[in-house]
Amino acid sequence: xxxxxxxxxxxxxxxxxxxxxxxxxxxxxxxxxxxxxxxxxxxxxxxxxxxxxxxxxxxxxxxxxxxxxxxxxxxxxxxxxxxxxxxxxxxxxxxxxxxxxxxxxxxxxxxxxxxxxxxxxxxxxxxxxxxxxxxxxxxxxxxxxxxxxxx
Amino acid sequence: xxxxxxxxxxxxxxxxxxxxxxxxxxxxxxxxxxxxxxxxxxxxxxxxxxxxxxxxxxxxxxxxxxxxxxxxxxxxxxxxxxxxxxxxxxxxxxxxxxxxxxxxxxxxxxxxxxxxxxxxxxxxxxxxxxxxxxxxxxxxxxxxxxxxxxx
DNA sequence: CTTTCCCTGTTACGGTATAACATCCTGAGG
DNA sequence: CCTCAGGATGTTATACCGTAACAGGGAAAG
Ligand SMILES: [Zn+2]
Ligand SMILES: [Zn+2]
Ligand SMILES: [Zn+2]
Ligand SMILES: [Zn+2]
Numbered sequence: 001x002x003x004x005x006x007x008x009x010x011x012x013x014x015x016x017x018x019x020x021x022x023x024x025x026x027x028x029x030x031x032x033x034x035x036x037x038x039x040x041x042x043x044x045x046x047x048x049x050x051x052x053x054x055x056x057x058x059x060x061x062x063x064x065x066x067x068x069x070x071x072x073x074x075x076x077x078x079x080x081x082x083x084x085x086x087x088x089x090x091x092x093x094x095x096x097x098x099x100x101x102x103x104x105x106x107x108x109x110x111x112x113x114x115x116x117x118x119x120x121x122x123x124x125x126x127x128x129x130x131x132x133x134x135x136x137x138x139x140x141x142x143x144x145x146x147x148x149x150x151x
Numbered sequence: 152x153x154x155x156x157x158x159x160x161x162x163x164x165x166x167x168x169x170x171x172x173x174x175x176x177x178x179x180x181x182x183x184x185x186x187x188x189x190x191x192x193x194x195x196x197x198x199x200x201x202x203x204x205x206x207x208x209x210x211x212x213x214x215x216x217x218x219x220x221x222x223x224x225x226x227x228x229x230x231x232x233x234x235x236x237x238x239x240x241x242x243x244x245x246x247x248x249x250x251x252x253x254x255x256x257x258x259x260x261x262x263x264x265x266x267x268x269x270x271x272x273x274x275x276x277x278x279x280x281x282x283x284x285x286x287x288x289x290x291x292x293x294x295x296x297x298x299x300x301x302x
Numbered sequence: 303c304t305t306t307c308c309c310t311g312t313t314a315c316g317g318t319a320t321a322a323c324a325t326c327c328t329g330a331g332g
Numbered sequence: 333c334c335t336c337a338g339g340a341t342g343t344t345a346t347a348c349c350g351t352a353a354c355a356g357g358g359a360a361a362g
Contacts, residue, residue: 026359028309048348060312065350081232082286084318084349099271101280114274116267120250120289123265128294129252135233137286138271143279177328179340199317211343216319235318235349 003042012039012092016076019093023074030059034067035088038077044085044109080109082137087111099136105145112138154193163190163243167227170244174225181210185218186239189228195236195260231260233288238262250287256296263289 004012016035020027027035037050050064068086071077075095077086082102089098090111097117101110117134124131155163167186171178178186188201201215219237222228226246228237233253240249241262248268252261268285275282 026309030310046348047350061350062312062352063310066310081288099274101275101278103280104283110278110280112271112274112278114267114270116265116270116287119265119267119270120263120287123250123263124252124289124291127252127261127263128297129254129261129289129291130297131289131291132255133290135286135288135290136267136271137232138275138280138282139284139286140275140280140282146279146281177340181341197317198319212319213321213343214341217340 004039009036009039016092020074025070025074030063031067031070033059034064035071035076038071038086038088041088044080044083044087044107046083046085050086078111080137081135082139083107097134097136099134099138101138101140101142103142103145104139105141108142108144110142155190160187160190167243171225176221176225181214182218182221184210185215186222186227189222189237189239192239195231195234195238195258197236201237229262231288232286233290234258248285248287250285250289252289252291252293254293254296255290256292259293259295261293 013032013036017027017032020031033054033056034050037053038045047061047064047068050068051059051061054064068077068079072079072086073095074093075089076092077088078098078100079086080100080102087100087109099112099114099116101112103109114136116136120134121131164183164187168178168183184205184207185201188204189196198212198215198219201219202210202212205215219228219230223230223237225244226240227243228239229249229251230237231251231253238251238260250263250265250267252263254260265287267287271285272282
């Protein structure tokens with residue numbers, strides 16, 4: 001799944017550490033470990049799979065959910081609502097509205113930037129709403145699954 | 152929550168019955184009952200609240216989840232992924248990509264049509280994906296909650 | 303040193319959803 | 333009428349997802 005490994009992984013983690021420090025927060029062991037697992041996976045991972053993969057005596061659910069909440073808050077990860085899963089953000093550390101393409105066949109996801117914020121903002125305004133966050137998840141078939149190469 | 156009642160509710164249910172028949176499907180008792188509960192509520196409802204409200208000797212989870220799946224498939228209801236809740240569609244019976252404004256304070260929701268399908272379609276194409284469904288959920292504050300009239 | 307604040311560990315629980323299988327109903331065809 | 337096939341439901345049990353509540357620890361400020 002195009003996950004990171006070796007030096008690229010180390011570099012990503014170092015960079016994350018710097019960004020976290022710049023935000024006056026702490027990249028603690030459990031936060032760093034969960035981010036590492038997400039980066040290695042290179043795709044959506046379920047919370048309980050993170051718990052199982054955590055290693056080192058394991059982790060209990062609250063540990064992992066707290067780390068995920070932190071990573072999401074700082075822009076290192078996103079939650080995929082329609083999959084109950086989490087994924088590392090390729091723009092690690094920039095908080096932003098995320099949008100995803102999700103393959104219904106193999107589960108592959110791509111983070112996209114369709115540029116819809118302005119239209120949603122306008123629709124919100126028309127109903128008197130102020131906008132504070134946006135979830136966009138598109139379901140479809142990835143190139144491999146369209147041609148039968150899936151799985 | 153602007154739910155339907157009395158004649159308006161009966162009319163909506165009759166219309167649903169006709170649409171279902173036109174699609175060569177059946178609006179069975181449990182499906183009709185769940186749709187009725189969603190229409191009465193006039194807003195998002197949790198599956199287990201539907202189960203509790205079902206009455207008539209009650210319903211077990213699979214009964215209600217099956218009805219919800221059916222209603223979603225035929226365009227009578229949508230699932231709100233970020234709330235784990237379900238809501239009747241004001242365009243009952245037209246299958247379409249739904250988009251929602253959700254108040255973070257009071258939970259009020261509005262179904263909108265921001266017209267973003269074209270842009271998402273283009274982004275999907277750029278990644279080789281074919282598009283088959285779209286979930287858009289915007290979080291913010293409704294007019295009442297913005298001015299402190301909430302709750 | 304002590305206070306404060308944040309982060310963590312642990313237990314236990316509640317909410318969400320589905321698997322698996324038996325049963326029943328309905329409508330088409332003989 | 334009878335039978336058969338497909339879809340819908342009933343039932344039990346279980347798996348999965350997420351959080352409440354409280355105790356403990358560690359760094360940094362005063
Ligand atoms: Zn992102
Ligand atoms: Zn695929
Ligand atoms: Zn709708
Ligand atoms: Zn509100």
